Amino acid sequence: DRPCPRSHPRTCMKCGQGTAALVIRVGDPFCRGCFRDYFVHKFRAMLGKNRVIFPGEKVLLAVSGGPASSAMVRQVQEGLSREAAKRLRFVPSLVYIEEGAVRRQSPEQREQTLAQMESLLQATGFPYHLIHLEEALELPPSILQPGPERASTPGPSYKEAVDSFIQQQRQGRDSGTTLPAHSSQDTAAGPPGTPRLPAAAQTQELLRSFEAAGTATAREELLEMLRTHLIVQTARDRGYTKVMTGESLTRVAVKLLTNLSLGRGAFLAVDTGFTDQRHGDVMVVRPMRDYTAKEIAFYNRFFSVPTVTVPPLLTKRREKPSIHQLVERFLLGLQEEFPSTINTVYRYEGPSGVPGVWGDWTAPTPCVGCRTGEKLSPEPAKASSESQRCLLCLCGLDTEGGEWGEHWGGRGGFGEWLVESKAAYIPLLCYSCRLTFKEL
16 A cells, blocks of 8 residues: 555655744745744744834833744844844843633632742743733723834834844943943842732722623723733833734734624734834833744744643623634634635735735724824824823824813723713723723
8 A cells, every 4th residue: 555645754845854843834844943943034034024123122021821923932032142143132031921710710710820920930031020900990090091102203223223232231241340230129029928829809800890891802802901001010110112912923813803703903003013102211122023823832842832722701601702712613623724825814814914905905904093084094093182092002093082081081090980881981992992981
């Protein structure tokens, strides 16, 4: 009996010598060594092509313990090592948002997850911060406003910044001193004597907010909003100007269709693009958005990248799944039968992160400002005035809104705002956030 031709070992398409260890796409077999080079090059090329992170800049890496964010941290580690051919030049720190209270974990399980994450973060050698989701209820009112943008005076170009950084390094070596890697405020989370979990009253208040949400979709959106606000506030408090998140290509494709279903089509460029500048003083960067979940899974397995698994968001009995879950099941189900599904959805967004670009044809850009006739600009989250921003997501209002400064004032904290009268704040939200807010 002749063996099946497909059972024969395939040769790596890059080096032509090694035996293929995996097939990324149909007809793209890679050996382990070439796959590692391909994975590393894609990460460096993504940062080098966009040039938004300058040398010496402080960058906060948002780590969830999942495969994508863990692979992102490993890429930064290797990029900063002495053995790297072209070393990364920014100063990284890590932040982990602990969400066990809304993920059906007992206090003992939360402690165990925290211990696992802390050992993972300590192993990187980077400064890290452990934040509990309960702390979102105490965020200042300023989190609902975009931070002050950088001064309008033009700064040095990327090339000038690189040359200046290299010159400082040479001067430091000649004088026997080194550039400080981290400031004194970039230390690990609190002292050993502090309690690891928040007070039970805070946890119960957070759970009441999530249990009051009428649908699983509203809870998913609420969790995403609180997590984002915590990360941005942590960056502001500690002087970071950039935040890296670990959304993969698969996650971006799911998020793209999900946001379309939720009425956020006008904001796809900032919700799924490489950069998100809606927060003003803090830019969110997504360097993993060109990696599929399959590539990340193989990389983590081949090169022993540690991850931490957490349970899904709590759901009520006999409750319908969220739109996020339905879209994910739909896309992953199609991906099994049609392997180009995820890439096709991803390409809809276009190479520049602006939706509607397909080949040489550009779709008409939708209006962002309500009844103003403005077209979708390269910065769709930037409204013509502060009063035209959504109070929750900070994107430009796509419904008729009002002046939100007088409504918000300086009252209380973020938690108090969640339980106040909803009617006064509905006009201050975009269409998608209105749908979520009405469920709370």
